[in-house]
Amino acid sequence: MDRKIIRARLLTFLREPQTPDDTDSFRYFEDGGVLIEGGQITALDDFDRIDPAGATLIDHRPHLVMPGFIDTHLHFPQMQVIASWAAELLDWLNDYTFPEETRYSDPALCATMAKAFLDRLTEHGTTTAVAYGSVHATSAEALFSEAHARDMRLITGKVMMDRNAPAALCDTPQSSYDDSKALIERWHGAGRLSYAITPRFAITSTPAQMDAAQALAAEHPDCYIQTHLSENHAEIALSCQLHPEAVDYTDIYARYGLLRANSLLGHAIHLSDREIGALAEAGAKPVFCPTSNLYLGSGLFDDARLRAAGLTNAIATDIGGGTSYSMLQTLAEGYKVLQLNRQRLHPFRAFHWITRGNAVALGLQDQIGTLDAGTEADLVVLDAHATPAMALRMERARNLMDELFTLQVMGDDRAVVQTYVAGRAQKATAPASA
Ligand code: GUN
Ligand code: ZN
Numbered sequence: 001m002d003r004k005i006i007r008a009r010l011l012t013f014l015r016e017p018q019t020p021d022d023t024d025s026f027r028y029f030e031d032g033g034v035l036i037e038g039g040q041i042t043a044l045d046d047f048d049r050i051d052p053a054g055a056t057l058i059d060h061r062p063h064l065v066m067p068g069f070i071d072t073h074l075h076f077p078q079m080q081v082i083a084s085w086a087a088e089l090l091d092w093l094n095d096y097t098f099p100e101e102t103r104y105s106d107p108a109l110c111a112t113m114a115k116a117f118l119d120r121l122t123e124h125g126t127t128t129a130v131a132y133g134s135v136h137a138t139s140a141e142a143l144f145s146e147a148h149a150r151d152m153r154l155i156t157g158k159v160m161m162d163r164n165a166p167a168a169l170c171d172t173p174q175s176s177y178d179d180s181k182a183l184i185e186r187w188h189g190a191g192r193l194s195y196a197i198t199p200r201f202a203i204t205s206t207p208a209q210m211d212a213a214q215a216l217a218a219e220h221p222d223c224y225i226q227t228h229l230s231e232n233h234a235e236i237a238l239s240c241q242l243h244p245e246a247v248d249y250t251d252i253y254a255r256y257g258l259l260r261a262n263s264l265l266g267h268a269i270h271l272s273d274r275e276i277g278a279l280a281e282a283g284a285k286p287v288f289c290p291t292s293n294l295y296l297g298s299g300l301f302d303d304a305r306l307r308a309a310g311l312t313n314a315i316a317t318d319i320g321g322g323t324s325y326s327m328l329q330t331l332a333e334g335y336k337v338l339q340l341n342r343q344r345l346h347p348f349r350a351f352h353w354i355t356r357g358n359a360v361a362l363g364l365q366d367q368i369g370t371l372d373a374g375t376e377a378d379l380v381v382l383d384a385h386a387t388p389a390m391a392l393r394m395e396r397a398r399n400l401m402d403e404l405f406t407l408q409v410m411g412d413d414r415a416v417v418q419t420y421v422a423g424r425a426q427k428a429t430a431p432a433s434a
Contacts, residue, residue, distance in 0.1 A: 004423065006034045007047050008060035008381065011400070012067060012371035013356045017348035020401055026348065027371075028400060034065065036377040039151060039422035044371050060381045063417050064403070066351065067369050068127025068378035069327040070358035071317050073226070073266045073287045076117050076143055076156065077104045077134040078320030089232040089296050092321065101159075102168045104134035110142035118146055122426040124325040125416040127378035128153040128359075128368055130226060130264060130316070132198055135159045135169050137179040144187040151191060151422040153368060153376065155224055157198035158183060162209045177212040184220055192376070192422070196224035196264070202239035202252045210256040217257055224262045224362075227253065229286075230275070231267035232298045250275035259284045262363060264314060267292075268306070269299040280309045285361045289318035290333035296321050304343045314361035315353050327354040328411035335408065347404035377423035382407055386415040 010032035017025035033050035035043035043050055081100045086092035104110055121129055133139035133156055140158040147154035160176040161169060171179065180197060188195035197220070199205045199213040217225055230236055230249050239249050246252040250271065253259050259282035268279070268286035279286065288301045306313055316322075317330050324330065331350045338345045349357075359369025367376050384403045385391040390410050397403050407415055419426045 001038045002036075002423070003055040004036050004058055005047075005050055005052060005055045006036065006058050006060060006065060006379065006420075008032060008063055008065040010034065010044070010065050010371060011351070012044070013352040014370075016352050016357060017346070020346040020348060022348065025352070031061070032065075034371055034377075034379065036420075036423040039377055039424075041371060041373055041375050041377050043373050060417065064382045064384070065371070066380055066382060067355040067371055068380050068419060068421070069125045069354045070128045070362070070369060071121065071126045071325075071327060072130045072264060072285075072314040072358050072361060073289055073316035074129060074319040074322065074325075075132045076113070077101045077132075077139060079113065079117060079120065081320040082323060084320070086296070088234065089298060089321070090234050090238075092296060097320070098165050098169055101134040102166060104139040105136045105168070107138045107142065110136075110139050111146070114142040114146035117143065118150060118152060120325050122152075122419045122421060123416065124327065124413045125380035125382070125419050126325065126327060127380070127419060127421050128155075128362075128364075130155040130196060130224070130362070132156070132200070132226065133158045135161050135171050137183060140183050140187075144183070144190075144193055148187075148191050148193060151424070153192040153364075153378065155194045155196050155362070157196040157224075157226065160197075160199045160209055160213055161204035163206050164204050173206065173208040173212040176209055177216060180216050184216075184223060188220070188223060194224060195220070196226045198225075199227050199258070201228040201235070202243055202249065203235065207243070210252075210258075213258060214256040217260075221260075222262070224264060225258050225260065226264045227258065227266070229253065229265040229268050230270045231293075232296070233270065236270060248272060248275055250278050254278055254282070261285075264361075266316070266318065267298065267301070269293065269301050271306075276306060276309045276311070279306075280311050285312055285314050287314045287316050288334060288337075289316050289322055290337045291323045291330055292318035292321035293337065294333055295323050300337050300340050302341060303338055303345075304341070312361050314358050324412065326412040328407055328415060330354070331408045332410075347401055347408050350408050351404055377420060379420040381417040381419070382411070383415050383417050384411070386411070386417075390415070
């Protein structure tokens with residue numbers, strides 16, 4: 001069996017850090033070793049305590065190794081709508097995003113773009129993604145197939161949408177059920193893949209299609225559910241107008257059985273106390289998408305308010321409403337959103353969030369999100385000196401917290417030296433030495 005030891009400074013979290021001084025919440029090794037066998041981490045320790053017998057040594061000193069980043073909400077068919085000029089969400093969808101997504105009816109395009117998508121993720125240090133496909137089954141098929149070939153953990157699903165979109169982008173309640181069902185049977189639980197039942201949002205699904213989503217959800221309790229909730233005021237008004245039986249936007253999804261512990265609700269910005277209570281009761285997971293929320297002018301996610309209600313918030317890029325594939329840049333913008341709400345995001349909590357925290361939100365903390373022995377060997381190698389500006393800042397860094405905050409505020413793909421997926425290096429460049 002392939003056996004390798006990665007030597008570096010190592011950081012992995014045991015639980016969410018409560019304060020910047022909560023050093024019991026993580027393990028940090030100044031000279032650590034991660035033993036990887038067959039795509040799994042089998043030991044984590046000081047380097048000189050790892051048995052080197054038969055192992056290839058990969059020396060990443062002086063860089064910092066962490067678990068690979070987890071992106072809990074982004075759109076596969078939106079790589080080429082990033083940086084589209086629009087006033088707000090619904091214009092952006094109608095003018096750029098829906099026309100672009102029509103191209104994903106083409107299996108050849110989907111196959112090419114699936115490679116590009118997973119390359120972009122891993123070059124930014126992301127090793128697990130929860131992605132929306134387009135309405136076309138072929139989009140989810142291509143993404144599953146490419147992730148499977150790379151042994152990469154991926155959650156995706158074909159979007160269900162049957163109204164308020166171009167005809168070329170609409171399915172029907174029956175076809176959306178049939179296509180989703182076939183994809184679940186083919187891919188859910190295959191290797192590292194899981195299916196997410198994906199009604200796009202309340203505006204683009206008729207009640208009949210919501211019934212179909214409800215049936216799929218009931219038949220597949222271990223499939224994820226992903227949709228969008230309360231991102232923007234015009235979206236909320238139209239959603240409630242289209243589903244007059246519901247008392248509010250959250251209630252639309254509740255009525256169709258779509259709120260549960262493995263439901264991921266993108267944005268969740270403008271919510272009443274009643275809605276927050278309903279989400280908390282269901283254990284559903286709001287997903288904070290800071291670069292997107294600022295870019296589309298959607299609003300400021302109220303992290304502290306949701307947490308106070310007992311919710312577990314995930315964090316994500318939301319490509320292509322989001323503007324960067326980098327979870328570091330996502331943290332940078334997330335920090336600023338929280339600042340505007342007079343909330344503080346300290347770097348230990350931030351790096352927990354994009355690793356173990358997002359794994360917890362997905363119920364996958366025993367598989368990914370840490371460097372613990374027995375978990376999957378998804379790792380990122382980070383360099384806080386990656387650019388001249390970062391190196392200058394790092395001259396004044398006093399400790400690990402300063403290093404992490406430099407990465408959080410100034411880092412992007414240039415700070416990612418290497419990414420390992422199931423123990424395999426993804427970047428073409430060789431590590432510092434071997
Ligand atoms: N709401 C429904 N679809 C979308 C989408 O593709 N992006 C964002 N940001 N919000 C949505
Ligand atoms: Zn989205």
